[in-house]
Amino acid sequence: MTGTDRYRTLDVPVRGGELRLGVWEPAGADGRAPTVVAVHGVTASHRCWSMVADRLPQVRIVAPDLRGRGRSAGLPGPYGMAGHADDIAAVLDALEVPTATVVGHSMGGFVAVALRSRHRARVPAVVLVDGGLPLPPGPPGLTDDERSTALLGPAKARLTMTFPDRASYRDFFRAHPAFAGGWNDAVADYVDYDLTGAPPELRPSTPVAALTADTADLWGRWLPAALDDLPVGTTVLRAPRGLQGEEPGMYPPEWAGSVVAGRPSLTLRDVPGVNHYTILFSDRGAAAVADAVRSAVGTVSAAERGAGEPSAWDSSPAPDP
Template sequence: MTPTPEPIPSGGAAPDRYRSEDVDVRGGTLHLGVWEPASGAAEAPTVVAIHGITSSHLAWPLLPEALPEVRVVAPDLRGRGRSNDLPAPYGMPSHADDVAAAMDALGIGQAVIVGHSMGAFVALVLADRHPERVRSLVLVDGGMPLLPPEGVSPDQLAQAVLGPAADRLQMEFPDRESYRQFFREHPAFAGGWTDLVQDYVDYDLVGQEPRLRPATAVAALHEDIRELVDGDSLLTALAHLRHDATWLVAPRGLMDEVPPLYPDAARAHWTAQYPGLEMIEVSDVNHYTIVMGETGMRAIAPVVTRALGS
C-alpha cells in the first residue's frame, strides 16, 4: 500500500500567521492551530475557537482573517483531526479540561471562547469548570441542549441529527479526490466550494490509499452526542452560567434544510429559560457555512470583537 502524504494546513487566508502546536494532555498530545496577530504583538487578545462534533481546527481560518489583530487558537478536539488517537473517555468535561490544558501550555490566562456546534457545549462546560479562563462566550449554532425529534431514542440521536455526517465515519475512500467529491455533493456546500473548504476536507482524511477514512473516532461521536441532550456537565454549566454569552443561530441545518438545528420552538424555549442569553439569527447560512462561509463570518466577527471589548 502506497503511503499518502499528509496534507499540510496552509492556515487558510492568513498562512503567514499560522503555525501548529502539540501540547500534552491526558493520554497523549492535543494538536492545535494557532494564528498569531498580524502585528506580532505578544499582548494581543486571544480567542479560543472550538470546532464541532466531526470537525477539526480547520473549520476556523476565516476567523483570524476577519480579526487580524487577534490571536486565534483552535484545537483538534480529542478523537478528531490530528488528536484522533487520544483515548477515551471523551465527553464535554474531557474536552473542556483539554482546552484548559492547552491554554496553560501556551501561557493563555484568559480568552474569549467561541464554540461552533458541539464546540459551543464544550465552551459552556469550560466556563463552568475553569471560570477564570473565560472572558465571555460566543456560542455558534450550538450550546443549548438539543431537543430530539419526537420518537427518537438517545441511541438513534447521532443518525437523526447528523445523518450523512455520521454515516461517512464508517466509510473508506480510495483517494482524496473521492472524498472531495463526497463533500461537493453535500447540500450544505452546494455553490459554496472554496479553497478553504477543500483544505478542511483534505485534512480530515487519515490512513493510506486506497483505504483513507475520516479522522473522527466513531466512539468519540457516540459518547459525545448523547451529552448534548441532557448531559450532567452541560446542565450544571447552564445552571451556573455567569459569563456573558451570545448565541448565534443558523436558519438552515446540517443538510441546508429547514427546520434548522434550533427551530423556532427551541429558540423560544432556551431564550425564555436563560433571559440573559442574547440570541442572533444569522441570515442566509446553514449549520456549516455559519463558520466556513464569508456571510456567516461577517456576522460572527463583530460579536467576537464586542466580546473582546466587554
C-alpha cells in the same frame, strides 16, 4: 500579513498524549493581543476556523483538534464535554494564557459551556455558534447510538466510509446539499485535512466511538446549570438551515427562543442565508461570527482596563469580508 502567514500548528501535552493546535498569531504580535479559543464541532477539526481567523487579525486564535478528531484522533477516551473542557484548560496552561474568550461551533458550543462551568475564572466571555443550547428532544427510548444517528445522519455514516483518493473525498463534499453553490478554498482545505490513512483507503479521522460518546453527553443533566452560569452578554448565533441545508435548522426558532427567554445573559441572533456549515464557511457567516467574537473580546478588554478608557482594539474597524 495574511491568514496563511499567521498560521502555525503545535502540539501540547494532555491526558494520554498530545493535542494538536492550530494557531493564528495576530499581526505585529507584541505579546499583549487577546487570545480567543475556537472549538470545532463533533466531526470537524480546527481547520473549520480559517475564514473566521482571517477576519480577526488583531487576536490570537487558538483552535484545538479535539480529542478523537483531526491530528488528535489517536488520543484515548473517555470522551465527553468535561474531558474536552479539561483538555482546553491544559492548553491554556501550556501556552501560559490565564484567560481567553471562547467561541464554539456546534458541539464546540457545548464544550465552551462546559469549559466556563469547570474553569469559570479562565473564561470571561463566550460566543455560541449554532450549538451549546439544549437540543430539541428526540423520540423517547433511543440508545446513545440511535440518538447520534438521528441527530447527525449522513455525517455519522461518512465516518465509516473509505475513499480512494483526496479528489473523491472532495467530490463527496461538493455533492453535499449544505455546500451547494458554496464551495470555496476554505472548504477544500478543511476536507483535505480531515483524511487519514493512505490511498486507496483514506478515511475521515473521527472514530465513531468518539462521536457516539460525545453526542450522548449533549443531553446531559449538567447542561442547564452550566448555561445559567454563562457570562452576561453571551451571544448565540443561529443558522436558519441545518446540516443538510434544510429548514428550520438544528435549532428551530421557537425552541431556541424558549431556551434563551429564561436566561437574560444570553442574546439570540439569526445569521440569515446560512446553514450549519456555511455559518463558518461563507463570507456572510464568517463575518457574523467574527463580529460577535470581536464584540466579546472588546467587552472583556474594556472591563479589564476600566470603563471610559478607549483602546486601539475598540476603535479598529473590522476588515472587509
